[in-house]
Amino acid sequence: MEKWVVTAKKADFQGIGRKYGIDPVIARIIRNRDITGDEAIEEYLNGTLADIPSWKLLKDIDKAVEIISGKIDAGTKMRIIGDYDIDGVTATYILLKGFKRLGANVDTYIPDRVADGYGIHDHLIKKAMEDGIDTIVTCDNGISASSQITYAKELGMTVVVTDHHEVPFTDTEEGRTYILPPADAIINPKQADCTYPNKNICGAVVAMKLVFALYEKYRLPEEEKEDFLEPAAIATVGDIMDLQGENRILVKEGLARLPFTKNKGLKALIRAIGLEDQKITSYDIGFRLGPCINASGRLDTAMRSLALLQSEDEEEAAKLAGDLKALNDSRKALTEKGTEKAYKLIESSNLKNDRVMVVFLPECHESLAGIIAGRIREKYHKPTFVLTRGEKSLKGSGRSTENYSMYEELVKCDSLLVQYGGHPMAAGLSIEEENVEKFRQTLNDNCTLTEEDMIPKIVIDVPMPISYINEELVEQLSILEPFGKGNTKPLFAQKNLRVLKVGIYGKTQNTVKLQLRDPSGAVMDGLYWGEAKEFADFARSHETISVTYYPRINSYMGRESLQIVIQNYC
Structure with missing residues (x-):
């Protein structure tokens, strides 16, 4: 059972539409995302990298820059300890690339999911000490590692934590007490006294901020910072951060660059999964590109994904990309098997x-x-x-x-x-x-x-008759991208659509194509993907149906036509 609800937030949609040259429907969707006031609307529609908050607002980042720059200048051995998921791998890559560019004596270790577990552990600290490591820099982990970092400090090591996870706490009658590890510097926007305005950046973006700060200290060219936008965008989507404000701008900028990436590993992976010469969306990162990067940390070693991002050889990059795709295909098959087992266990x-x-x-x-x-x-x-x-x-x-x-x-x-x-x-x-x-x-x-x-809620942005849809409106919807958590793809709805034709298509018979007419007489094609037979039977057995949908322009054999993609029906 689902509950359909219409978002009914108020604003002068006509006025906003006139001011920004957008359809009132687009203005309403923006209001539904809680974007209010001229400054916020302007940033949402036209935000650039210049609108992103300065790294200087992060607590302890100055301290971390002084520590790390001192270690770089002295040639001291440092080790980056990351995480095996998409955020941890990209964060590790960002720090490693940035530190090496500055001449650091640095290596990295990404824990093995099975052998090591998540984050920094005593045996990793002991191994670092045996390897002559003076300084550990964490990324996408460390905020919960108080006892482990205490151990590192007892051994005389320097520790810098970069993380974005929740700060551990205890609740007592006196209130909440936060527990921070005894690191030499902690960069995490979720610290209570950190003034950074966006508390929801991922670990890779925290790492990128640290590299930006170091680049400025060493007076590196501003354009070199652009090298980090693509991995930061991939991590932001892959770690399911809210696509609002800074995160949305970063993802928008990263997506614009991905089809033309100079990173040989990313280029090879884009080719391997069939995205070459195409517009790449946040959906593609979340469900095609990202899972391949995650797959090595799930079934093999995340160092393989790190090697892909670092690869400077096209042949090696192609092999690594193929390996990651194969691992992800294997992961998908194992996931289906495990999910079916889980459903049976729950139902019985x-x-x-x-x-x-x-x-x-x-x-x-x-x-x-x-x-x-x-x-x-x-x-x-x-x-x-x-x-x-x-x-x-x-x-x-x-x-x-x-x-x-x-x-x-x-x-x-x-x-x-x-x-x-x-x-x-x-x-x-x-x-x-x-x-x-x-x-x-x-x-x-x-x-x-x-x-x-x-009860799952289906949140409808605008109840909109299909007769209102035109090509200009569909094209304007693209200015709302990228879509994801915190900036969901808009959802429209209409009642009492008469079903004129129904057919099931596709190699696996999972696509329903139907022709619909609304009460005003407008006729439009609709598509539905999923349980095709069930939906087709439903559509054939009812004179009219109500649907939620997203409109699009369908291009076929050089001809374009408007159609709707149906999400829910009743």
């Missing part, structure tokens, strides 16, 4: 009655837990944790709904967990097997979600 047990789902799939590869959790969340519209059997304990990943802060709920289960970290919408954890049932029970006992909260 009491798990389906829980408001927070904890699903234990012992044989599932731990790297797939987060993807499967996301699938379960989409199907049941409930926060979901998927646990798998790791080498020392169970490991798990969670994916949440908008009204449930996953990280804060994990804090309440602190005594049951070996390790945890994350965001409101996603989290990772380790837990002993004997604590799983207590963990599930505690999460559900603490859960305040209502039945209403668990």
